Amino acid sequence: MKSANIIFAPAEAPLKTAILVLEDSNMLALAAAVDPMRAANRLAGRSLFDWSYVTASGAPAALTGGIAVPGTPLPRLEGCDLLLVIAGFRLERHDTPALRASLRRLAASGACIGGIDGGSWLLASAGLLDGHRATTHWEDLERLASRFPEIEVLHDRFHVDGARMTCGGALPAIDMMLHLIRARHGAALAARVAALFIHDSPADPARAQRRSGGDPRHSPLTARASAVMEQTLDAPRPITEVARRCGVSPRTLEAQFRARLGTTPQAHALALRLSEALRLVTDTDMALMDVALSTGFGSQASFARAFRAAHGQSARALRKARA
Numbered sequence: 406m407k408s409a410n411i412i413f414a415p416a417e418a419p420l421k422t423a424i425l426v427l428e429d430s431n432m433l434a435l436a437a438a439v440d441p442m443r444a445a446n447r448l449a450g451r452s453l454f455d456w457s458y459v460t461a462s463g464a465p466a467a468l469t470g471g472i473a474v475p476g477t478p479l480p481r482l483e484g485c486d487l488l489l490v491i492a493g494f495r496l497e498r499h500d501t502p503a504l505r506a507s508l509r510r511l512a513a514s515g516a517c518i519g520g521i522d523g524g525s526w527l528l529a530s531a532g533l534l535d536g537h538r539a540t541t542h543w544e545d546l547e548r549l550a551s552r553f554p555e556i557e558v559l560h561d562r563f564h565v566d567g568a569r570m571t572c573g574g575a576l577p578a579i580d581m582m583l584h585l586i587r588a589r590h591g592a593a594l595a596a597r598v599a600a601l602f603i604h605d606s607p608a609d610p611a612r613a614q615r616r617s618g619g620d621p622r623h624s625p626l627t628a629r630a631s632a633v634m635e636q637t638l639d640a641p642r643p644i645t646e647v648a649r650r651c652g653v654s655p656r657t658l659e660a661q662f663r664a665r666l667g668t669t670p671q672a673h674a675l676a677l678r679l680s681e682a683l684r685l686v687t688d689t690d691m692a693l694m695d696v697a698l699s700t701g702f703g704s705q706a707s708f709a710r711a712f713r714a715a716h717g718q719s720a721r722a723l724r725k726a727r728a
Contacts, residue, residue, distance in 0.1 A: 412487060412517045413565070413588040420589065422456040423485040423511075425476075425524075429494040432470040434522050437578035438489050444598045445586050453590060459488075461504055469493060479507045487517045489570075490524035499523075505531040512568070519570035521578045528569070529553045539571040540564050544684070547699075560636075579604060626651060626661050627673075634674045638681050641701040644670045679715040682708070686720045687727055693720050 412420065424438060442454035460466045463478030480503065482488075488511050492499055508531040512518050520528040525541035526549060528534050535555040540546070540563065550558040563572035563581040572581045579602070587595035599605065623631065633647050642650075647670065648658040655670075662670045678700040685696045697708035712720045 412568075413585065415591075416589050419452045419455040420585075421484075421486045422454055423459050423482055423488045424456055425459045425461070425479060425488060425490045426466040426468075426474045427461060427490070427492040427499045427523075427527075428466050430466065430468055430491045430522070431493050431575065432468050432472060433575035434491050434493065434578060435468065435474070437575045438491060438521060438582060440602070441579060441582035441586060441598050444601050445590065445594060448594060448597050448601075449590070453586075461499065461501075479504065482507070482511065484514050485511065485516050487519065489519045489521060490527055491521045492523035492527055494523070496523045496526050500527055500530045508533060515568075517568045517570065519572075519581070521572055521581075522574045525549070525571040528571070529556055534569060534571070537566045537569050538564055539566065539569060540573055541571060542573050544688070620666075622665050624661055624665050626653065626658065627665050630658055630662075630670060631673065631677070634670075634677055637701075638678050639699050639701055641674055641678065644674075647674075675711070676715070678702075679711060682712055682720070683716055683723075686712075686724050693724075696720065 422442065424435070426435060439456065442456060445453050458474055458476035459479050459482050460474065460476040461479055463476070463481075465473035465475045467473045488508075490508070504527065508518065508528065512531075512533050518528060518533055520526070520539075520541070522542050523545070525534070525539055526545060529539070529549060529552070534553065538557040538559055539549075540559045540561045541549050543560070546558055546560060549556065561573075562577035563570070563584070565581075565584065570581060570585075572578050583595045583599055583604075586598055620628075620631075630647050630651050633642070633650050644658065645655050648655040651658060653661075658670055662668055662673060666673060668676075682696055682700040685691050685699060686693070691699070693708075694705055697703075697705055700708070702708035702711065709719060716723065718726075
């Protein structure tokens, strides 16, 4: 069996890459995987990466943007150096015995296997992440850790662990592919590829995923405090503890929140919890009591009052209206 470390070693031969595209994947995730390789080939003036598209059955995979991607049936894929699994929604539907068998077969052949967005979940279900450190989209981190305790689940944007690559979504996938280009063909080429996409953010794979995105009003201090709050939505920490973890006094923290965001740390923390509650109500089938507990409310009554005040209707009514 070929060592997967070869994937991340300097090499002249093109990297044979198969891209498994599943129904309901998003277009940006696919582009994030493919276009860095295309750009590397263009800039190098030769084929550094050789890729092909694969689908679960051979039928074109319809992306969320309406484009259908044709590909070779996965069972007919004889081998590759790298298999990237791209998935988005309806993971349970894709997680079939046939898919798991094909993934295991390719992993056993020595291929490096990568999961992008929901792809990490499918690798986990096939047992290919057991004993590994891995990540997935922040919406599924807790569920992945609960369902697959053999995996050390990270909040990282992307992570490479031996013959496994996982990332949280489309934009981290760009960083993961730049990491691969850098390892095989040098930092200068990776920097030129990044420049083509006007991508000048430093790639820190261990930087935790953020639920709320980057609010330009944040100062470094309020952004750090907000990240601390996001990590403990199910068990909110006192503001004194948040301030201590940020290395400032509670008074300094409150002054920064008022000056930059026009609110208090307490109100900001509550808004984060209720934003996550809204996502869980609208995007999942989680029981409302579990939603309440997952967002730091000790009782259904307190959750119901706070949810209605924030979102203008009860969680039950909102879920019924969207059914």
